[in-house]
Amino acid sequence: MTRTRGAVAALPVDSAVIDGEAMLLRSDNTSDFDGLRSRQGQAEAILVACDVLEVDGQNVRPEPLEERRKRLAKLLRANKAMRDGIQLSEAITGDGAAIFRHACGMGLEGIVSKRIGSRYVSGRTRAWLKTQSAERTIPPRTRLAS
16 A cells, blocks of 8 residues: 555645555456455555545535535545545546446446535445446456556
8 A cells, every 4th residue: 555655645634534445456446355455466456435524623524415525525636646646536427227237237346426505424325335246247345446
């Protein structure tokens, strides 16, 4: 996680709490969870960031999802080195069922949906939903990074 560590250290803030997932990416941009777990690619892992909860001591969890993601994008754009170790997850707005069908057709594990305008709440919530494909055409630990 050397790349991620360096990218986090380069953030233009004193402190931040970022929600995301460590991923080791293959050449086709799918993630290699087994490689990450075995630590064979640990130095090459990146953080795929999807949300921000705190910036410089300011709790931003009560802000709507869209505002938090704007903050996160701005934070990540502020330093070009960020592109090497931290990547912003892609947000797709639209018909959730159609997006899910498309993801399944691509052989992906599924999708994560967050309700527009939602506050960040720890734990399980109806504003955040992970929908997994019943029929996977690829190993269940393989996901596509944005």
